[in-house]
Amino acid sequence: MVRKKKLEEYEERIGQAVSVLGVVSEDNTTPRNIRRAAKDSIGVLQTNEYTPAVRASNAISILDEILQDPNMPPYTRVKLWNVMSLLEAIKD
Numbered sequence: 001m002v003r004k005k006k007l008e009e010y011e012e013r014i015g016q017a018v019s020v021l022g023v024v025s026e027d028n029t030t031p032r033n034i035r036r037a038a039k040d041s042i043g044v045l046q047t048n049e050y051t052p053a054v055r056a057s058n059a060i061s062i063l064d065e066i067l068q069d070p071n072m073p074p075y076t077r078v079k080l081w082n083v084m085s086l087l088e089a090i091k092d
Helices: 002-026 032-046 052-066 074-088
Strands: none
Touching: 002 032, 002 052, 002 074, 032 052, 032 074, 052 074
């Protein structure tokens, strides 16, 4: 019972992250490589091949790499930090 509740919470967090990443990936003021990384992260999060923790970890590594980009607008960086904090709470 507890495990199922955790799984639901994790899927909800992933859903929130996907929603924010969707906004970033559609924002034409954001550089293309950053939008592509957001789309890649969405793809990783939406696959059911792995546990939620593995999917979150894979998405975090994609985002962590792109956060170093000096061309990233500050408001996009804040959104991505928020996504990362959502995902970092997901554990196996």
